[in-house]
Amino acid sequence: MSLLCTGTSYLYGGNNDTIRTRRWDKRVHQRFEGWERLKPTHIKMQYAGGMGVVSVGAGWDYGKRRQWETDMFVGYLPARYAKTFKLTFTLKQNYIPWSMSFNERWALEPFYCGLYFTTIAGEDFWGKEPGRYPNHYYNFSTKMRPYIFIGQRVNLNIGHKTVRNVTAFYEISSCELYIISKITNKYLTLKDILRFSFGLKVQLFK
Amino acid sequence: MRDLTKHLFITLLCTIPFVCGCDMIEYHPYDLDIEGECDMNSRNIARIEASLAGRDEISFIVISDTQRWYDETEDAVEYINSRDDVDFVVHTGDLSDFGLKLEFEKQRDILNTLNVPYVALLGNHDCLATGKDVYNRIFGPENFAFTAGKVRFVCLNTNALEFDYSEAVPDLAYLENELDNLPEGIEKTVVAMHAGPYSEQFNNNIARVFQAYIKRFPDLQFCIYGHGHTTRIDDYFEDGILYYQCTCAHKRGLLHFTINSNEYTYEAIDY
Numbered sequence: 001m002s003l004l005c006t007g008t009s010y011l012y013g014g015n016n017d018t019i020r021t022r023r024w025d026k027r028v029h030q031r032f033e034g035w036e037r038l039k040p041t042h043i044k045m046q047y048a049g050g051m052g053v054v055s056v057g058a059g060w061d062y063g064k065r066r067q068w069e070t071d072m073f074v075g076y077l078p079a080r081y082a083k084t085f086k087l088t089f090t091l092k093q094n095y096i097p098w099s100m101s102f103n104e105r106w107a108l109e110p111f112y113c114g115l116y117f118t119t120i121a122g123e124d125f126w127g128k129e130p131g132r133y134p135n136h137y138y139n140f141s142t143k144m145r146p147y148i149f150i151g152q153r154v155n156l157n158i159g160h161k162t163v164r165n166v167t168a169f170y171e172i173s174s175c176e177l178y179i180i181s182k183i184t185n186k187y188l189t190l191k192d193i194l195r196f197s198f199g200l201k202v203q204l205f206k
Numbered sequence: 207m208r209d210l211t212k213h214l215f216i217t218l219l220c221t222i223p224f225v226c227g228c229d230m231i232e233y234h235p236y237d238l239d240i241e242g243e244c245d246m247n248s249r250n251i252a253r254i255e256a257s258l259a260g261r262d263e264i265s266f267i268v269i270s271d272t273q274r275w276y277d278e279t280e281d282a283v284e285y286i287n288s289r290d291d292v293d294f295v296v297h298t299g300d301l302s303d304f305g306l307k308l309e310f311e312k313q314r315d316i317l318n319t320l321n322v323p324y325v326a327l328l329g330n331h332d333c334l335a336t337g338k339d340v341y342n343r344i345f346g347p348e349n350f351a352f353t354a355g356k357v358r359f360v361c362l363n364t365n366a367l368e369f370d371y372s373e374a375v376p377d378l379a380y381l382e383n384e385l386d387n388l389p390e391g392i393e394k395t396v397v398a399m400h401a402g403p404y405s406e407q408f409n410n411n412i413a414r415v416f417q418a419y420i421k422r423f424p425d426l427q428f429c430i431y432g433h434g435h436t437t438r439i440d441d442y443f444e445d446g447i448l449y450y451q452c453t454c455a456h457k458r459g460l461l462h463f464t465i466n467s468n469e470y471t472y473e474a475i476d477y
Contacts, residue, residue: 187276
């Protein structure tokens, strides 16, 4: 990626911070001031990925190139895929190191990665073992699953006053229980433990 | 050039997931969106009962606690397939470690490569989260019975700790119903379970009641169980009914039994 970092001119972000430009990377962080910093900078929708069938959420971007995003999701698992309808809650951290602008409208984020923690509601699941068990009987949580992921995104600038741009993404993820199962077993293939998810992000306001 | 790169990337973006297939899309690791065959126990029981009908001697293997030991489970299957004197296999529970749907599917896929039919019992790990629901769909009810030759096999859920006294475990009403409706021609009985009496999972307050119930079955030979991850034999109730505990897949051990009209034999085998 060194090619992308050869620019020498400087861009000015919303707060007059200077950052070195990359010839292809046109991202600049547009900061809110004061209380407006609490406003989510984007909303997202994700399909699959161990967070239910569909999850919707909002999040904030930050970093000089908006390379960090933190999102919160609520997802649902309909009764068709569980005994009863279930809700999931997810906290997700994304790191998007690079963006390649093709023109005013299109940009590609060729690689991004991150992790998320997802919990599921329902009495079948526990975070800590119920008191009936001897201490350290199972030693894991059935409620909280950490995932790691990598993915790619394409970004379309719309330039509308409220809807600034729309990003489509997909991710390949796996949770910790799948990974430790794979580590000790040749039988399991990567296909057994990796999962695809898809989503949309809508950048708002700035 | 840029346009070409753009189109290439976008095409790549759109096609990769579809090439890899739908089984890589998962809504939740504990969902009930099961892939592949279900109801394995009743299908396999039909095969066992048909192939052994009227036989005086039967030969079967017990495996247990194969959770998260897929490679070892494959080796067990390979060993069993290398023998030609085995009629069927009884897995005494703990197919999964975390109760994940994936674990049940993968264990089923490995066990399906057996040349002989098998049945699988519910273990305590199989009850975690939605595990029991997955087990019920892939394998069947947690209490079941079948006839091999002239021997009745009664397979029971004994993981009382998992159910926190909200369900009858072991289910004495099920045993009574079985006793009242025994098929004709049953001469002997074997009882299989996951957690044996006096383990922390068992409802030990009724251990002796349980024993009294199972001894009402015709000529109870012995009991088989797992959970302890070691091979051992106990006469828990000092009444001559031996409890054979099968070790776990990690220790690469299994039990082989034969039962004929006069006697039974057993051997503990390392594979």
